[in-house]
Amino acid sequence: MRIIPDELYDTLAMTVTTKKKAIRVIEKRGVVRSRDLEAHGISRALLARLVEDQLVVREARGLYVAAGHEPSESHTLVQVAKRVPEAVFCLLTALRFHELTTQSPAEVWIAIAEKARRPSLDHPRLRVARFSGTALTTGVETHQVEGVTIRVTSAAKTVADCFKYRNKIGIDVAVEALRDFTRKYRGGSSELARCARVCRVARIMQPYMDSVA
Numbered sequence: 650m651r652i653i654p655d656e657l658y659d660t661l662a663m664t665v666t667t668k669k670k671a672i673r674v675i676e677k678r679g680v681v682r683s684r685d686l687e688a689h690g691i692s693r694a695l696l697a698r699l700v701e702d703q704l705v706v707r708e709a710r711g712l713y714v715a716a717g718h719e720p721s722e723s724h725t726l727v728q729v730a731k732r733v734p735e736a737v738f739c740l741l742t743a744l745r746f747h748e749l750t751t752q753s754p755a756e757v758w759i760a761i762a763e764k765a766r767r768p769s770l771d772h773p774r775l776r777v778a779r780f781s782g783t784a785l786t787t788g789v790e791t792h793q794v795e796g797v798t799i800r801v802t803s804a805a806k807t808v809a810d811c812f813k814y815r816n817k818i819g820i821d822v823a824v825e826a827l828r829d830f831t832r833k834y835r836g837g838s839s840e841l842a843r844c845a846r847v848c849r850v851a852r853i854m855q856p857y858m859d860s861v862a
Contacts, residue, residue, distance in 0.1 A: 737785070
């Protein structure tokens with residue numbers, strides 16, 4: 650009979666314990682980057698071993714989830730938020746998040762500062778809008794999705810943005826969003842008017858606002 654040295658038993662026990670601790674950290678944080686895990690004492694070597702053992706799944710470059718992780722409807726936004734933390738989800742993507750459209754955009758729309766470096770992701774595809782000043786900071790909400798903080802323009806700001814970018818997304822999409830906003834957010838006209846002024850589309854929106862009032 651082969652005798653296993655006591656020190657090997659200790660190493661095996663430590664390895665199992667280390668893996669369990671690592672899995673708990675990953676499960677708690679939802680979607681994680683490898684560099685985030687290093688702060689919790691989880692080395693890249695250990696992470697690679699967890700992937701090899703099928704305890705962790707590599708979803709995209711640098712992004713990992715625990716095996717069995719159940720993604721939400723907004724899982725794609727979580728992936729982008731982890732890799733582009735300064736991004737604010739806007740326009741068609743924000744409309745979808747607030748359930749103000751029936752469309753399902755093929756690309757993820759994000760707003761970044763005018764002089765910010767354009768992010769480059771292998772997946773998903775991004776549509777980047779350049780916002781500046783108060784247009785970038787007004788009406789930004791934070792939401793917790795799968796343990797990750799994402800930033801999304803508010804419903805009112807999203808509608809105003811759609812009118813500002815009507816030549817890119819279509820005036821019909823903007824009008825549909827306005828109608829859905831009016832039905833869903835009764836009493837939200839003052840906030841909508843404020844966002845319209847920030848986006849400098851108050852005069853353009855007013856006839857449409859009157860027609861759906």
